[in-house]
Amino acid sequence: MGYRVAVVGATGNVGREMLAILAEREFPMDEVAAVASSRSIGMELEVGDSGKMVKCKSLEHFDFTGWDIALFAAGSGPTKEYAPKAAAAGCVVIDNSSLYRMDPDVPLIVPEVNPDAIDGYKKRNIIANPNCSTAQLVVALKPLHDFAKIKRVIVSTYQSVSGAGKEGMDELFEQSRAIFVGDRVEPRKFTKQIAFNVIPHIDEFMDDGSTKEEWKMMVETKKILDPKIKMNATCVRVPVFVGHSEAVNIEFENEITAKQAQDILREAPGIMLVDKREDGGYVTPTEAAGDSATYISRVREDPTVENGITLWCVSDNLRKGAALNAVQIAELLGRRHLQKG
Template sequence: MSYRIAVSGAPGQMGREIVKTLAERDFPTASLTALASGRAVGGTMSHGEQDVVVAAVERHDWSATDLLFMAPGTPAPVLLARRAAAAGCTVIDATGAGGPDIPVVVPEVNPGALSANPRVVANPVAGAILLALALHPLQAIGGLVRVVATSLQPVSGAGRDAMDELFSQTRGVFVNDQANPEQFTKPIAFNLIPHVGAFGEDGRTEEEEAIAEELPRLLGGQIAVTATCVRVPVFIGQSVAVHASFDRPVSEAEAREAIRGAQGLTLLDRRDDGGYITPLETVGEDPVFISRLRADPALPHGLALWCAGDNLRKGGALNAVQIAEEMDRRGALRQ
């Protein structure tokens, strides 16, 4: 079977990566329509060896589409998802706009969430994807009770303009130009900003709240999650420092064995100079990498670890395409 596919927000960072990943993984595609709004309409982009003209999302006929990927930059994503689903389209939402009634899925972790053949499925935020992959094999050997995570998030998560701001501010430092933040609240070059998303009344930001809510939904069970999200002067590649507590002892040896056997993970952990992964090394790579695995004596039955991955691939586009692949295997995609 081949599917009529549309990608909204296609000209953006995540949209382009979804289109690229569909071609790289040879997803069964009868046709691909790139959608956007505003000035991006009428431009061209590549899908494999073909050039695709970007069409207006507001005028698209959803009855002629089997599968819609919604990337950041999609206008009114909640309404658009409802409209497309009502026309018989399956929607994979990577905008972060999904609500508690929309299943969030990482195929290596909770593919069973697709068993009800939902019409709308959500990509979790990148931090929740990385954490779910890292902790899923450990949860199987020790009941996960508590997670404290510090997510170090690259500027690509905020789009192309944010990447341009980091570039221009970095260059400006060397010529003594004054930094004038537009995409962020403070200068991002040579700086850290502990602020990703709007603040809520409880002091958490939207991104921190999303991680705390999505991780237990992905892993199942009653898990207390606290996250701090920090924007860092990195273009691509997200990292998370994790401290996890279990309801029974989990040895380092058991944890290493479980991670080595887990799908979607690569253990790169030598206790010497350079024996760990950095965000730069994850760019263009599909796995989530685990390093710095060690006991955490500050927590009951605690482990500490470092995980990192390409936020535009497994943290975004790749996960979305893998959801579609899993739905295709289950016969859950309508034509």
């Protein structure tokens, strides 16, 4: 006996990836519904490579009564209106937007990092999925924190345009083509030209000069891992279609060597260590795209601080940063709370 699962925002990049990963991981489902805005009614979507097709239903008229889990990938606006309705109908919401992440009554979950926190979902019947750049970071930090206790983290991100949705991917493609043929480049989705460029600006600016993306990384890491960790982030959009990369500098309370860090990361759940000190002995976002692992490379000691480690972290942001993590949360929820059969 399986679950009845609704994917809300099913026609977007993350929603389509959720459908694919549900099939790929053979999530136990008796029924799956693709739910989207009214303009997508009747559109057919394939559930992964299963050959099974589902027709989109309207979110406005969808009745969540009798559905077990709703994976929301619809953005904060629709989520604010419809997630509480789904939760009130008895359907557990796993939300990919930023809306509920810092709500003290909503657990913010990365299953490899803080699985026990899921037990608090009953307060609102809602579970939050972290920001894509946060998810891969905390997977890397958790085993190292357990060993040597992290004091401070400095992270610079190199985030792909798929983090800005289909519009971001389209803009990179169109601008690249325009440059090659000598046409004028007009930014629409991004604040500046993204093709053959980098933009040190993701989301809105805040009063202290940081952006909301940088703030999200800081506060979410504290909520998921440890509120005592000091952290600073610089988030940059780069002309890559899929896959976020991060250069991470970590200062620990206790002694840790690069060799110890490598050994710990090699055995950690969700991590693939690829760290050969030679040409090509590291992972780039192109290689991580389509994979579920968080890849770690370039692990080395930082001589500028006592007990410092620097590393390179790469992951497919549509998978571990969004859809995969949401499905893993659903799997964890099923094991601990919603057992069927």
